[in-house]
Amino acid sequence: MEYLKVFVTGGIICAIAELLIDKTKLTSGRILVFYVVTGCILGGLGIYEYIENFGGAGATVPLTGFGYNLAKGVMKEVDEAGFLGIFTGGFKSAAGGIGIAILFSLIACVFFKPKSKG
Amino acid sequence: MSCKKIGQTLFFEKEINITSTSSFAGKKEGEGPLSKYFDFVSDDDMFGESTWEKAESKFVKLAFEKAVEKDGSKLSDLDYIVCGDLLNQCSGTVFGTRDMNVPYFGVYGACSTFGESITLGSILIECGCGKKILAGTSSHFCSAEKQFRFPLALGNQRPLSSTWTVTGSGAVILTENGKGPKIECITTGKIIDMGITDASNMGAAMAGAAVDTIVSHFKDTGRDLQYYDVVATGDLGYVGRDILIKYLEESGYKCGENLTDCGIEIFDREKQDTHSGGSGCACSAITYCGYFHKKLLDGDIKRLLIVPTGAMMSSTSGKQGESIPSIAYAISIERQ
Amino acid sequence: MDTSKKAKEEYSKIVDELTPKSKILKDVFRSFVSGGLICVFGQFLKEFFLNGGFEKEEAALLVNMVFIGIAALLTGIGLYSKLGKFCGGGTIVPITGFANSMVSSSIEAKAEGWILGIGAAMFSIAGPVIVYGITSSMVVGFIYYFVK
Numbered sequence: 001m002e003y004l005k006v007f008v009t010g011g012i013i014c015a016i017a018e019l020l021i022d023k024t025k026l027t028s029g030r031i032l033v034f035y036v037v038t039g040c041i042l043g044g045l046g047i048y049e050y051i052e053n054f055g056g057a058g059a060t061v062p063l064t065g066f067g068y069n070l071a072k073g074v075m076k077e078v079d080e081a082g083f084l085g086i087f088t089g090g091f092k093s094a095a096g097g098i099g100i101a102i103l104f105s106l107i108a109c110v111f112f113k114p115k116s117k118g
Numbered sequence: 119m120s121c122k123k124i125g126q127t128l129f130f131e132k133e134i135n136i137t138s139t140s141s142f143a144g145k146k147e148g149e150g151p152l153s154k155y156f157d158f159v160s161d162d163d164m165f166g167e168s169t170w171e172k173a174e175s176k177f178v179k180l181a182f183e184k185a186v187e188k189d190g191s192k193l194s195d196l197d198y199i200v201c202g203d204l205l206n207q208c209s210g211t212v213f214g215t216r217d218m219n220v221p222y223f224g225v226y227g228a229c230s231t232f233g234e235s236i237t238l239g240s241i242l243i244e245c246g247c248g249k250k251i252l253a254g255t256s257s258h259f260c261s262a263e264k265q266f267r268f269p270l271a272l273g274n275q276r277p278l279s280s281t282w283t284v285t286g287s288g289a290v291i292l293t294e295n296g297k298g299p300k301i302e303c304i305t306t307g308k309i310i311d312m313g314i315t316d317a318s319n320m321g322a323a324m325a326g327a328a329v330d331t332i333v334s335h336f337k338d339t340g341r342d343l344q345y346y347d348v349v350a351t352g353d354l355g356y357v358g359r360d361i362l363i364k365y366l367e368e369s370g371y372k373c374g375e376n377l378t379d380c381g382i383e384i385f386d387r388e389k390q391d392t393h394s395g396g397s398g399c400a401c402s403a404i405t406y407c408g409y410f411h412k413k414l415l416d417g418d419i420k421r422l423l424i425v426p427t428g429a430m431m432s433s434t435s436g437k438q439g440e441s442i443p444s445i446a447y448a449i450s451i452e453r454q
Numbered sequence: 455m456d457t458s459k460k461a462k463e464e465y466s467k468i469v470d471e472l473t474p475k476s477k478i479l480k481d482v483f484r485s486f487v488s489g490g491l492i493c494v495f496g497q498f499l500k501e502f503f504l505n506g507g508f509e510k511e512e513a514a515l516l517v518n519m520v521f522i523g524i525a526a527l528l529t530g531i532g533l534y535s536k537l538g539k540f541c542g543g544g545t546i547v548p549i550t551g552f553a554n555s556m557v558s559s560s561i562e563a564k565a566e567g568w569i570l571g572i573g574a575a576m577f578s579i580a581g582p583v584i585v586y587g588i589t590s591s592m593v594v595g596f597i598y599y600f601v602k
Contacts, residue, residue, distance in 0.1 A: 007494050015489065016543070017543030018485035025318070029555070029579045032580070055493075057497035058496075060500075064547075066549065067591075070590070074598070083599060085599075097515070106572070108527075112531070264562055268579075269559050271530075271557070273558075314466070319469070325469075357472060
């Protein structure tokens with residue numbers, strides 16, 4: 001049951017993205033930006049928490065979850081560090097993910113060459 | 119210049135013949151229906167080089183040298199090379215021809231470059247500036263994607279209207295009083311912008327230019343579609359061809375089986391997953407140099423109107439929301 | 455060719471008519487299933503790490519690490535673009551899609567060297583995500599600071 005909720009939540013979030021791609025011709029870069037910002041705003045409004053409570057990883061694995069994480073991080077930092085937390089909270093919460101992605105990108109460059117398609 | 123000009127169309131007084139052609143095709147093109155017509159087919163798009171750009175320049179060199187060799191002449195016999203490609207500053211053909219030691223004109227007509235090169239080459243001969251000229255072009259799927267679109271390994275979807283940039287290089291040798299199909303007349307297109315902004319629907323962006331040039335050609339020459347055995351546009355693909363047919367019929371020109379598109383001929387749509395068809399400078403170039411040229415020599419076609427089409431946007435203009443200006447050149451080639 | 459405003463509007467209508475439409479239902483269904491499955495795998499990993507004694511935040515980071523690692527590998531061997539073609543939004547939106555955008559941009563720029571190529575190109579697609587993600591977090595933080 002738990003996994004079904006995860007599946008449906010994640011599935012719907014991805015399906016909405018596909019609908020946007022088909023209907024609006026938005027490129028994937030724009031979709032990702034839209035998702036992060038949306039997740040962050042919904043996080044700030046306290047709405048995304050409900051989605052996470054319901055859908056678990058279905059809500060955190062899509063990029064909206066990354067945005068939600070930024071909102072959570074900044075609010076936590078404001079609680080702890082006050083005004084300056086506004087500027088550091090987002091980056092702090094994203095640091096791990098971005099750091100890993102940079103490292104893995106570089107490692108991939110060591111081992112792989114560009115490949116042709118088709 | 120002694121040639122006759124009616125409207126946009128130049129009729130050449132001199133006998134300008136295509137005395138040889140060469141075509142180099144990439145892996146995917148080599149798996150397509152025209153495979154057996156190409157001079158070379160590479161089984162590796164990197165072509166033994168370290169970058170896509172180097173690979174493109176290497177097969178430019180190969181294709182151009184092959185055209186000269188098939189003509190039975192030497193590079194030093196060439197009065198000029200007129201060529202261009204899709205990469206910034208035409209670097210594909212510049213780097214490919216840098217060791218050739220032949221006077222050079224670099225031209226940019228996006229995917230219509232093949233038409234532009236032949237046009238300018240023919241005019242040079244007509245003016246008496248030369249007797250033997252190489253006109254050529256190239257494109258590479260990977261270098262073009264890298265410059266104009268997305269990284270190759272990005273997991274995005276290609277819309278059904280998108281076309282597939284042909285990897286390859288084609289060249290013709292234009293010779294005064296030579297032996298081979300004759301360049302009879304050429305209609306130079308105008309830049310036409312029908313307001314299309316969707317870079318994944320280039321056929322639609324270019325169809326307007328193709329309509330304009332073809333209709334001008336018919337008006338200037340008093341001909342219609344049936345005058346030619348084959349009328350082949352450059353890279354409109356299925357989407358662009360349908361638009362072209364609609365507009366030509368509206369202008370009173372009946373379209374039949376003899377109207378085709380190089381982008382449709384070069385790939386097998388069902389098996390090769392190329393969506394709307396092939397595109398890129400090499401699309402019309404290698405389809406002519408490999409396929410149509412052979413048909414002209416064999417007598418299967420006597421009169422051909424080839425209309426290379428080009429979408430003249432840049433990666434900057436696209437981001438700035440500009441629509442896509444386009445061009446088409448109509449070249450009438452007759453079997454001698 | 456008539457290029458007046460009216461003719462362009464007419465042209466655009468004809469283009470819309472003659473351009474094949476993507477099969478939305480099929481595309482959306484594929485995205486739903488593939489995206490859903492990726493998230494289920496994420497949930498499985500999260501529980502695996504939680505059961506392994508990690509804190510909630512540590513587990514979340516480890517899940518990301520596994521996902522980014524898998525995405526980097528699949529991108530490198532050229533499989534991610536094939537998956538993306540089939541799954542669409544299902545492989546773009548999850549964190550794996552974010553990683554794919556970074557790894558694919560980096561590998562593509564390898565020919566231009568480590569500094570000006572890979573280093574500069576890595577964030578060519580992911581950069582805006584960070585810029586506007588962080589900016590919106592500052593907006594959220596700013597408002598939160600005053601209303602909490």
